[in-house]
Amino acid sequence: MTEEIIALRDVCYQYEDAGKNAVDHVSLSVRRGEMTAVLGRNGSGKSTLVKLINGLILPDSGTVLTDGMDTKDDAHIWDIRQRAGMVFQNPDNQLVATVVREDVAFGLENTGVPSEEMPARIDAALKAVNMLDFAERAPHLLSGGQKQRVAIAGILAMRPDIMLFDEATAMLDPRGRREVFDTVRRLNSEGMTVVWITHFMEEAAECESVHIMHDGAIVLSGTPREVFADRERLRPWRLDVPPMAALAQRLRAAGVALPEGILTIGEMAEEVEALAARL
Amino acid sequence: MQLVFEHVTHTYQIGSPFQATAIRDVSLTIHGGDFAALIGHTGSGKSTLAQHMNALLRPTEGRVLLDGKDINEKGVSRREVRQRVGLVFQYAETQLFEETVAKDVAFGPKNLGLSPEETDARVREALERVGLVYADIAERSPFELSGGQMRRVAIAGVIAMRPEILVLDEPAAGLDPLGRTEMMRLVHSFHEAGTTVVMVSHSMDDVAENATRIIVMDQGQLTMDGTPEEVFADAARLVALDLDVPQTCRLSLALRQRWPDFPMCVRADEAYDALYARLKGGQAHA
Numbered sequence: 001m002t003e004e005i006i007a008l009r010d011v012c013y014q015y016e017d018a019g020k021n022a023v024d025h026v027s028l029s030v031r032r033g034e035m036t037a038v039l040g041r042n043g044s045g046k047s048t049l050v051k052l053i054n055g056l057i058l059p060d061s062g063t064v065l066t067d068g069m070d071t072k073d074d075a076h077i078w079d080i081r082q083r084a085g086m087v088f089q090n091p092d093n094q095l096v097a098t099v100v101r102e103d104v105a106f107g108l109e110n111t112g113v114p115s116e117e118m119p120a121r122i123d124a125a126l127k128a129v130n131m132l133d134f135a136e137r138a139p140h141l142l143s144g145g146q147k148q149r150v151a152i153a154g155i156l157a158m159r160p161d162i163m164l165f166d167e168a169t170a171m172l173d174p175r176g177r178r179e180v181f182d183t184v185r186r187l188n189s190e191g192m193t194v195v196w197i198t199h200f201m202e203e204a205a206e207c208e209s210v211h212i213m214h215d216g217a218i219v220l221s222g223t224p225r226e227v228f229a230d231r232e233r234l235r236p237w238r239l240d241v242p243p244m245a246a247l248a249q250r251l252r253a254a255g256v257a258l259p260e261g262i263l264t265i266g267e268m269a270e271e272v273e274a275l276a277a278r279l
Numbered sequence: 280m281q282l283v284f285e286h287v288t289h290t291y292q293i294g295s296p297f298q299a300t301a302i303r304d305v306s307l308t309i310h311g312g313d314f315a316a317l318i319g320h321t322g323s324g325k326s327t328l329a330q331h332m333n334a335l336l337r338p339t340e341g342r343v344l345l346d347g348k349d350i351n352e353k354g355v356s357r358r359e360v361r362q363r364v365g366l367v368f369q370y371a372e373t374q375l376f377e378e379t380v381a382k383d384v385a386f387g388p389k390n391l392g393l394s395p396e397e398t399d400a401r402v403r404e405a406l407e408r409v410g411l412v413y414a415d416i417a418e419r420s421p422f423e424l425s426g427g428q429m430r431r432v433a434i435a436g437v438i439a440m441r442p443e444i445l446v447l448d449e450p451a452a453g454l455d456p457l458g459r460t461e462m463m464r465l466v467h468s469f470h471e472a473g474t475t476v477v478m479v480s481h482s483m484d485d486v487a488e489n490a491t492r493i494i495v496m497d498q499g500q501l502t503m504d505g506t507p508e509e510v511f512a513d514a515a516r517l518v519a520l521d522l523d524v525p526q527t528c529r530l531s532l533a534l535r536q537r538w539p540d541f542p543m544c545v546r547a548d549e550a551y552d553a554l555y556a557r558l559k560g561g562q563a564h565a
Contacts, residue, residue: 042426042455089453143321170453173321173481174523199455202526238457243484243526243547250551256558265526269533275558 004065005162005193006030006053006084011062013048022048024216025062032161035185035194037204037224040213041238046197049213050164053195054084067161082111084162085155089170091147094154095139100131103139104153111158125157126150129183145176149183162193170199181206201228201242205263212237225261244268280311280346280443280475282332282364287341289327301327303499304341309444309477314470316486317479318522319496325448325479326369328496332446332477333364362391365442369449369479372421372429380406380424380432381417387440405439406432408472409465427458431465444475451485463489487511487525487545495522511545 008028014021023045030036038046051057052064055071067083069076088094097103104122113121126132129149134142139150148168155163165184169177181203188194196207204210210227212220214237220227228234228241231249240246241263248262248271257275262268284307290300302324309315309332317325330336331343334350334357342349350360368374377383381402388398406413409431416424421432430450437445451462463485470476470489480486486493486507493510495503497520503510511517514528524532527550534541541557544550 041457167453174483175320175521199459201456240456244530247527247530247547247550247554251554251558254555254559256555258558265529265533268530272534272554272558273537279558 003032005032007065009063011059021216035188035207036209037207038197038211044213045216055080082158083160085160086164087168089167094151101135107158121157125153129153144172145179148180164195166197205242282309283344285342287338290339305501314476314490315492316490317494323496324499325496329446333361333366362440364444365437367437367447371433375421380421384435401439405435409435446477448479483523483525507545512543
């Protein structure tokens, strides 16, 4: 099954008075059920890219097909935004109600879901992010990671097919980051298509595919193993590989016979032990 | 220079339903020349502790002494304390407010009562120290700059006061990887130049590479205090507190299950050396 759920064909987009394209001739294909990471420096066009995917902005040229629908087609725009939900960086800017349950209900109310259907959808969404016990709490008393999970529940209640995350863990502490990332990984394992913008290489290492953006263009795409295979190749875009990949590459360069493709601590420990056993 | 916390407790909103004790009975001494990292979960009391360092918050109980003098005592100049102990807030760029970068950085020195010439000299020096070019940036609106540049301007505003202690609350939060590296290099340069640094951080990798001392807060209390080697030697305890440890420490913990004598590697270079010795050293004999 390789059904394409997001398709960008030669897409350009320029902000008013910018003088250059924020997204510059980008083509991108995401399969249904894929979790794909987008990396790049601030200002490289990552956020613009995901806004194009859910039709918050429309391309100047080229085509964006989200779940088969052209974002330029007025008749489908609300459908597209319901099917491709977006979670932003700052948890405090996304919650609107005084009770968690009402916050999750907000999107449903705005899209005319029958009120008798709402409690079940809200409960299911909160359960999916492990926040059902907090349904009656005040959002402002939650931790950052909990707030982000409530924001995710608000999107989930809309039953999207795609979730777009714009640095959703950037403002969280390590525990909050792990809570949110693990939640998203689980949703993905249950079939959700995920586009994950991040600055954390170790998060990208756990995605199925990685795209690197620079000056509005996608300059490198592949599996994490392919993209992180060579530290030097990432230098021009001022990115680095995950710490374990960097360490493995240094050791390989010094003649230590570790295999290529080490990205995580688990892989490193395993390969080091395997190599030591052979010596 | 010495900054001493004596049994400091801070309770917010006493007598209200929201009463909460953020730090409890904290005693510690910051010595001149320290690069101390303050770590702990959100809500562990790190920021509250930091805000006591320049009398922005007053202890509910206990005292904070700068060179032996209680900084909250009547008759002690708060202005002088805040000149000597500079505090850079988290997301400090959100506090810029002036029309131009130069005016924003000049705000502090001007309030110290310095002459316009002296203020201008301080502004030039401070912008240079944060890696910005005065001629390019001084007359621009701070709001036209990138997020990383704005944060540097905010730090310059504190540096322009020439503090002896610089307290930074998560200076690299939200920056991209290169921005992070540059920010850590910058903080490192302040320390090299003789400023005592206290840095609140969530990134154990940044802390391991830079700090000379680590102070761990947990639920309002000081639970560990030592060199990175000492604190991370007990990496298992940090993990049990659900705190992050540097990736190299996690690798060391994993390898110790097989080789109990594998060293606890705090920095990337140490992990490289330890692995090289084990894997290449062995190979030479083979």
